[in-house]
Amino acid sequence: MRTDNYAGHDYYLLDEWLTEEHKLIRDTARAWVKKEVSPIIEDAAENCAFPKHLLPGLGEIGAFGPYIPEEYGGAGLDQISYGLIMQELERCDSGLRSTASVQSSLVMYPIWKYGSEEQKQKYLPKLATGEWMGCFGLTEPDHGSNPGGMTTNFKEDGDDVILNGAKMWISNAPFAQVAVVWAKNEAGRIKGIIVERGMEGFTTPTMKGKWSLRASDTGELIFDNVRVPKANILPGRDGLGAPLSCLDSARYGIAWGAIGAALDCYDVALKYAKERQQFDRPIGGFQLQQKKLAEMITEITKAQLLTYRLGTLRNEGRATSAQISMAKRNNVETALNVAREARQMLGGMGITGEYPIMRHMMNLESVVTYEGTHDIHLLITGLDVTGLNAFT
Ligand SMILES: Cc1cc2nc3c(=O)[nH]c(=O)nc-3n(C[C@H](O)[C@H](O)[C@H](O)COP(=O)(O)OP(=O)(O)OC[C@H]3O[C@@H](n4cnc5c(N)ncnc54)[C@H](O)[C@@H]3O)c2cc1C
16 A cells, blocks of 8 residues: 655745635644545545445534535635645545535535525534535536426425436446435426425445445436425525526635646656666656656646635635636646646556556546536637637
């Protein structure tokens, strides 16, 4: 088992922009990851088994709802803190970060923003500790990039609604107690509904055969005439803008997280290049390998700067969805490129589980697709700068 000696890379001295609290939060998350997750993550990925015993620990380091107010069990932290935690988690594994992102931004966030007071009191404290886990059902088998076309629907029946349809590719679905599901009412308006495990007609089959995010559980949500109390509908907002606002929060976390994966690949490649000898000298002394390392740290530094600025804009409530799209798209692409270059630098060793690079690379193939594909984020930027819609 490889010893996790990661100590961070801060080429532009960005730590000087962090508060002591930010650094403490980051260092706490890093220490927990090194102790609890690094030793088991390769096995978890190889065996395609999400390590559920980590959930209380994730709650303790504040990874579930870091910015949710303390009165609802959250940590009441700012957006930079949220980003730093996501970065530390994804430095270890994108699946680990996905579990925390979904819980925070796609389950707790909509309940906090659009839920009734009763819903907030009932769900948020348990979600914050990891006692209950949640999932977010937006994507359907025939509606991925175009979620507005969804066919999952509900009809009113007295004090309840009857929910029918299916969601696909849902992170955390196989073990979640709670699902925030987006469905259309009889007027065709999209609403968020909290569905609980155990409701009759609700099943969550696991999706198998993934070569990516293997340490994160993914499943379907099937609704066969599921009777859900009307009190479980999120009252605060409807329409496609509601789930999209949750995606803004999650995509912001991904922008930070992807830097974590890139930093880990760079860290491993840098150390390897200084140690590995070929032609009687370290491969790090060859110009071709230095080009790779120099470009990696340059792109990582640019991504760090972009993301820090985005975090300050979010703290001020000024970040636009398009700005978040740009950062998600750029940083995931950067991480993928860094992973691919780092993989080559390790030669044959790069494809083994002795090093984390191949796992990061495979994970990032999901990250570049979910929460809006690489293409879709480009179209969002294109629309933003031209005012012309190229989606349809
Ligand atoms: C591991 C994993 C976990 C996920 N977790 C969740 C989750 O928790 N909850 C959830 O709701 N969803 C989740 N998703 C679903 C994810 O968000 C979708 O896969 C994603 O939105 C893309 O949808 P799709 O797979 O149907 O691809 P499609 O929408 O079918 O896209 C296929 C290709 O066509 C391109 N394309 C589509 N439309 C256009 C266009 N207008 N112009 C140009 N190109 C276009 C896309 O960029 C893509 O390359 C997850 C996915 C994965 C892989």
